[in-house]
Structures are given as C-alpha cells and as structure tokens.
Amino acid sequence: VTNRIDCDVAITGGAIAGMKLACELIDSGLSVVVIEPNREIPPLRRGDLLAPCTVKSLDSVGALPNLLKRGAVPLRQWRVYGPELETLIHVWITETTPEPFNYCLALPHPLLQAALRETALAGDNIQLLAGMRTTGLLRDGDGMVTGLTAAGAEGEVEVRAKVVCGADGAQSAVRGWLGIETAIETYPYNYLMLTCERSPDQPADQQTEYWGRDGFCGLFPITPDWVRCPVQAFPGEMKRWREIGFAELHREMTTRYPIFEKMVLTEDGVHPYNILKHHAARYVADGALLLGDAVHCTPPYYGMGMTMAMRDAHHAARVVRGLLDAGERPVAGALAAYEAACRPYNEFVITASWQYGQVAASHPKSHAEVEARMAHATALDPDVMGVIYADYDAPPPTLTPTEASTRLKAA
Numbered sequence: 001v002t003n004r005i006d007c008d009v010a011i012t013g014g015a016i017a018g019m020k021l022a023c024e025l026i027d028s029g030l031s032v033v034v035i036e037p038n039r040e041i042p043p044l045r046r047g048d049l050l051a052p053c054t055v056k057s058l059d060s061v062g063a064l065p066n067l068l069k070r071g072a073v074p075l076r077q078w079r080v081y082g083p084e085l086e087t088l089i090h091v092w093i094t095e096t097t098p099e100p101f102n103y104c105l106a107l108p109h110p111l112l113q114a115a116l117r118e119t120a121l122a123g124d125n126i127q128l129l130a131g132m133r134t135t136g137l138l139r140d141g142d143g144m145v146t147g148l149t150a151a152g153a154e155g156e157v158e159v160r161a162k163v164v165c166g167a168d169g170a171q172s173a174v175r176g177w178l179g180i181e182t183a184i185e186t187y188p189y190n191y192l193m194l195t196c197e198r199s200p201d202q203p204a205d206q207q208t209e210y211w212g213r214d215g216f217c218g219l220f221p222i223t224p225d226w227v228r229c230p231v232q233a234f235p236g237e238m239k240r241w242r243e244i245g246f247a248e249l250h251r252e253m254t255t256r257y258p259i260f261e262k263m264v265l266t267e268d269g270v271h272p273y274n275i276l277k278h279h280a281a282r283y284v285a286d287g288a289l290l291l292g293d294a295v296h297c298t299p300p301y302y303g304m305g306m307t308m309a310m311r312d313a314h315h316a317a318r319v320v321r322g323l324l325d326a327g328e329r330p331v332a333g334a335l336a337a338y339e340a341a342c343r344p345y346n347e348f349v350i351t352a353s354w355q356y357g358q359v360a361a362s363h364p365k366s367h368a369e370v371e372a373r374m375a376h377a378t379a380l381d382p383d384v385m386g387v388i389y390a391d392y393d394a395p396p397p398t399l400t401p402t403e404a405s406t407r408l409k410a411a
C-alpha cells in the first residue's frame with residue numbers, strides 16, 4: 001500500500017448512483033471519496049430518460065442547470081402504437097405529477113453522468129479517484145467494514161471510511177465481498193440500441209413505443225434532433241444485424257416500423273444491451289450499504305433504473321448523515337432505515353416494469369391480443385405511474401402494482 005486516505009464516506013462506482021450520492025452529500029460536512037475506474041465517461045447508449053420525481057431531486061441538489069446546459073429535453077407525452085399501428089395508449093406525463101416538475105427529462109446517458117460529476121466535484125468535500133478500481137474491503141476485528149482498498153496505474157490506496165457505499169453496478173464486487181446474495185434473471189431476448197435522426201412525424205416531446213408482432217421498439221428523443229431506439233432482438237437477430245450492414249438494417253427496421261423510413265440511422269455500431277432483473281437479499285451490512293444497480297435491476301420499460309438509483313442515494317445520504325452527525329456507529333441495524341425507505345418502492349417498480357414488459361415485449365399479433373394482455377398488466381396505468389413518479393419523500397407504497405391499479409382491481 002503506497003497511500004492512505006481517511007474520510008467519512010467511501011463510494012465505489014462514480015456513475016449515476018455513486019455520483020448522485022456524492023451530490024446529496026455536498027455541504028454535509030462529511031468528507032467523501034469516490035472510486036471510479038473510468039477516467040473518461042464511457043459512451044453508454046442506455047439510460048437516457050429521467051422520471052419527473054428525479055428531475056425534482058436533481059434540482060434540489062443543484063444538478064439541474066448542469067443537465068440543461070448540456071441540452072436536456074423535456075418529454076411531456078407517452079404514446080404506444082399497437083400491432084395494427086393503432087394508438088393503444090396516450091398518456092400526458094404532465095398529468096401524472098404536480099407542476100413544476102411534471103415532465104420527463106432526456107439527455108444522452110454520458111452527458112447525464114458528466115452533469116452529475118460536474119455537480120459533485122464542485123463540492124469541496126468530494127474527491128474523485130478516477131482511474132482506480134476498488135479491490136477489496138477493510139474490516140475491524142468484529143467484521144465491521146472500515147474502508148476499502150483500491151488500485152490503479154499510479155499504485156494502490158487504502159481508503160479508511162466510516163461507511164462504504166457500493167454503487168458498482170449489476171455485477172457489484174462490493175455486494176460479493178459483503179456476502180449479500182441476489183439472483184440475477186435475464187430474458188430470452190436483448191435489445192439493439194440505435195441512435196437516429198428524429199422523423200418529422202414524431203413529436204419532439206413524445207416517448208413513442210411500438211408493441212407489435214416483431215417485438216418492442218421505442219423512440220425516445222434525447223436531443224431536439226436525435227432519438228434513441230431500443231429494438232427488441234430475439235436469439236440470433238443481433239448477430240445477423242451485425243452482418244447485414246446499416247443500409248439493410250435500415251430497410252428491415254422500416255419494414256417492421258414504418259416511421260424508420262424518415263429516420264437516419266447513425267452508423268456507430270450495433271450495440272446490444274441485456275435486460276436484467278434482480279433485487280438483492282439485503283441493502284446493508286455493518287459499515288456498508290449498496291445502492292443502484294448493485295442492489296436491484298429493473299426491466300427498463302418504465303425507464304426507472306436511474307430513478308431507483310438516485311432515490312436510493314437520496315435516502316442513503318439522509319440516513320448516513322443522521323447517523324454520523326449523531327456520532328452513532330453505522331452498523332447494519334442503524335442503516336436498516338435506509339433499506340426500509342427504499343425496498344418497497346423498488347420492489348413495486350420492478351414488479352410494475354416486469355408486468356409492462358409482459359405486454360410490450362410479447363410480440364402481440366393483433367389488437368385483440370394486446371388488449372387481452374393489457375387486462376392483466378399495469379402498462380402505463382396512470383395510477384401506477386402516480387406511484388412510481390411520486391416524490392422521493394412520499395411514503396413507500398404499501399400496495400402491489402396490481403392493487404394500486406384501478407383498472408386491474410376492477411378486472
């Protein structure tokens with residue numbers, strides 16, 4: 001070990017969950033160290049949409065101006081076309097939550113991460129160790145986590161901390177070192193992420209989805225001119241799409257979803273994303289906690305993964321600050337208040353998103369078929385959206401998504 005840093009809070013992972021936690025701790029009086037292997041923010045093509053409650057939370061930590069100056073665009077409506085290209089659902093996002101934060105905000109994911117990083121690093125108490133990877137946890141004789149070790153090209157460092165926070169994504173190493181179990185489920189398909197020039201036929205403030213015989217396709221504006229398009233890929237399709245070239249891929253997309261005719265595909269490669277679902281057995285341990293994808297992943301149909309991560313960060317910061325300000329030891333029992341504030345909400349979102357995916361990704365062949373499936377799912381139910389878009393400090397839901405849905409309760 002060549003170096004030692006003493007701090008209050010050590011965060012492993014400086015993406016959405018980790019940097020939002022750092023933003024929440026600005027001006028807390030606590031010293032915070034973030035460890036992140038990527039010096040430059042990677043060009044990820046997933047996670048571009050923020051729910052209204054998250055826009056509000058980003059405003060409260062001072063990050064919103066940094067998103068807006070990077071060109072974040074508001075999305076006010078959500079429209080779904082069915083297998084016969086009929087409008088199946090049209091929801092005004094503006095009616096699901098109170099003003100002024102009654103819209104979704106979209107920005108290419110790397111710019112979102114950059115905005116959070118800029119906000120966090122403006123805090124004098126936040127230090128980023130970029131280019132370093134956490135390599136293990138430090139513990140005292142009772143097994144309580146007391147810090148972590150990290151390594152990078154410049155050497156190794158021992159970071160002593162009162163609380164260690166694992167925000168290191170779905171394959172979390174911190175989760176493994178803490179011995180917290182989870183069962184990661186995958187789906188029998190994944191997604192091709194295309195980035196395209198928006199068609200003039202698509203409103204610039206509308207999230208658009210197609211649920212049809214060829215599977216799910218979304219068109220999500222991420223700038224005034226560009227849309228991110230997840231296209232459901234069945235086994236073998238991704239390989240074929242890589243081989244046929246962009247002109248042929250464009251023809252194929254246009255056959256499936258005619259709106260592609262007036263869209264220009266950027267030729268930046270064929271990027272597959274796996275869809276994961278998991279919810280870990282525990283969020284906390286003695287001296288440590290997990291947040292974001294490290295502790296849960298949701299199917300992305302409501303676009304809520306980052307909201308869950310940032311909502312976790314909000315509650316983790318509140319509980320950690322309370323304990324450390326009071327001079328209390330952050331043992332698992334004391335950190336349990338954080339898990340209590342987050343687990344019911346996250347479980348609700350995961351279940352609702354999974355039900356949504358049951359319809360959206362089922363490649364229905366007719367209007368009647370999709371209607372029949374919707375009778376058993378919460379897809380874009382305004383009652384359910386009201387719960388998932390609720391203010392971060394609203395009480396966690398006590399109902400399941402089915403119980404929260406007037407339509408499904410009636411059925």
Ligand SMILES: Cc1cc2nc3c(=O)[nH]c(=O)nc-3n(C[C@H](O)[C@H](O)[C@H](O)COP(=O)(O)OP(=O)(O)OC[C@H]3O[C@@H](n4cnc5c(N)ncnc54)[C@H](O)[C@@H]3O)c2cc1C
Pocket residue numbers: 012013014015016017018035036037038046047048049050051132133134135167168169170173191230273274275276291292293294300302303304305306307309
């Ligand atoms: C196809 C798709 C579409 C999606 N769309 C949306 C959407 O529209 N809206 C939305 O809200 N969510 C969406 N999501 C989900 C969202 O992208 C994630 O939930 C969110 O970005 C997770 O953030 P995170 O910080 O928890 O994890 P990650 O983004 O995985 O970040 C983990 C960080 O930890 C770092 N790390 C890993 N190992 C170590 C280590 N040993 N030491 C230090 N650091 C380490 C990594 O470098 C990385 O920076 C989507 C997901 C998918 C797959």
